[in-house]
Structures are given as C-alpha cells and as structure tokens.
C-alpha cells in the first residue's frame with residue numbers, strides 16, 4: 001500500500017537534492033534532467049519537474065531567474081540563499097551574510113506573516129563593472145586632458 005501524507009524523501013527527491021548539493025546548486029531544469037537521467041534513468045522528466053515544484057514549495061530549493069530565459073534552481077541551505085547579480089556581466093556573487101532578522105520580525109508583527117525561506121537577489125554592478133563604468137564617465141567628461 002502507498003502511504004500518502006508527509007513529505008517523504010522519495011528516490012527522485014533524494015536524487016535531485018544529491019545532485020544539487022554535489023554541483024553546488026545553480027542548475028537549470030534541463031541540466032538537472034540530464035544529470036538525473038545519468039544517475040537513475042527510471043526517473044522521467046515529468047517527475048523531475050514535479051519534484052522541483054514540490055521542493056520549491058517546501059522552501060528547500062529556490063528558483064532564481066538570472067536571465068529572462070533561464071531559471072536555475074538553488075539550494076536554500078538553512079532556509080535562505082543570497083545573490084548579488086551584476087546586470088552588466090551577469091556574474092552572480094554569493095554572499096552568506098544575512099541581516100534580515102529584523103525585517104523578518106517586522107513582517108511577522110506587521111502582516112502576521114510567517115517567513116520560512118528567502119532567496120534574496122540584489123541587482124546592480126559588480127566592482128569591476130562599476131570601475132569600468134566610472135572610467136567611461138571620466139573619459140566622457142575629461143577628454144581634454146593629456
């Protein structure tokens with residue numbers, strides 16, 4: 001007999017989680033389907049999609065849209081994951097610092113909302129692209145120099 005209820009770690013769930021962990025996360029569904037197939041050909045792509053949806057609902061994986069066309073799945077270790085995304089070179093920098101405790105408490109008290117996980121993505125320019133952009137500005141405004 002099958003037992004419903006609870007969130008058992010079934011073979012597909014374990015396989016998907018193992019792969020995400022080994023690769024450090026950041027895999028698209030296509031990449032995941034390929035890797036799952038290599039490891040366990042009995043797990044079909046529909047199952048991989050269902051598994052990803054469930055894991056996302058549970059806050060175990062997060063969906064990160066780093067470009068408009070690709071979603072990559074990341075592990076929400078400890079219930080969170082943080083990115084700095086450079087809008088110029090598309091580089092993604094991970095940062096572990098989490099200063100959200102006050103904000104999460106505020107959300108609790110103000111909205112009666114119970115946060116369980118978060119995927120924080122901050123968009124902007126990385127240090128190198130910022131330096132490059134500043135340099136362009138300088139050249140524009142001071143090109144009489146020299």
Ligand SMILES: [Zn+2]
Pocket residue numbers: 086087088089090091125126127128129130
């Ligand atoms: Zn950059």
Ligand SMILES: [Zn+2]
Pocket residue numbers: 025026074081082083094
């Ligand atoms: Zn990440």
Ligand SMILES: [Zn+2]
Pocket residue numbers: 080081082097098099100118120
């Ligand atoms: Zn966090």
